[in-house]
Amino acid sequence: MNKDKANMEQKILEAAEKLFMEQGFASTTTAKIAKEAGCNQALVHYYYRTKELLFERIYKEKMQLMVNSITNINTSGSTFEEKVVGVINAHWDFLTKNPLIVWFALRENLNGSTALVNLFIKEIRPKAIDAFSKLEKDLNTEIEKGNISPITIYDLLLTIISLDIAHFVIQPFYQMIVGDGETSVKHILDNRKEEVIKTVLARLKK
Incomplete structure (x- = not known):
């Protein structure tokens, strides 16, 4: 070519x-x-x-980028808490670089579109399950040792994802509050990320 x-x-x-x-x-x-x-x-x-193939390629690449960015932090030398913080940071960074994807996914679901759901079930969910299998093993090991409060990998990830996404859904309201200053909005989001980290780690404590 x-x-x-x-x-x-x-x-x-x-x-x-x-x-x-x-x-x-x-x-x-x-x-x-x-x-x-x-x-x-x-x-x-x-x-x-076709339009469908274009959509599939774009969304698949975005989701795979997110999964890869998160799983790459699962290094053997990290504590489990450090891995959790790494997951939060990686997911947050992905949303920061792709802010439109949150509203896009919400719009597609509210409009009853099946394209997004079908692609997720077919392509993304199996890869995500494989990607997080190591983190799940680490989680269960920590629970068995009595180091953290019992929680399933699904509940842990859903807690992280929902807390992260919420702030990008309401990001336009942050902009309304502080005006056009990008630095101010970034400062708010940085602070909110730290609050998410504290909330998730507090849930894991015995």
């Missing part, structure tokens, strides 16, 4: 991601993607065939 073709393929991918995140799956068409990318509709179909 020559450089021009590679550049156009990437432009189409970026245009599709932007529209999916801003408008949702149902409202995004290949015609809109082509217009955003500055090409004709035939090229969108040439490179990616």
Whole structure:
């Protein structure tokens, strides 16, 4: 593939991601993607065939990036608490870099779209289960030793995910409160992340 073709393929991918995140799956068409990318509709179909395949590639890459970023912190030399903090930090960093994905997922679910759910069940959930199997073993070992309060890996991860996501859902309200100062909003979010860490670690204490 020559450089021009590679550049156009990437432009189409970026245009599709932007529209999916801003408008949702149902409202995004290949015609809109082509217009955003500055090409004709035939090229969108040439490179990616269908809107569904484009959506699948984009969302799968995002979710795999999140799973990889979280599981990469599970080093053998860390304490379990340090691993939990690492999971929170990695998930938070992912959301910071991809803030639109929270509202995108909420919009898709509220609109009754099955594309997101089907992709998650088919592609993401099995990989996530495999990725967190090591963390689950460490968790159960710590519980058996009496070092932490009993909790399942699912409850632990859901607690982390829900606490993290909540702050990115209400991030627009933070911006309303502090105005347009990005530094101020970042300061609020940094403080909220520390509160999430304290809350989760407090749940694990005996």
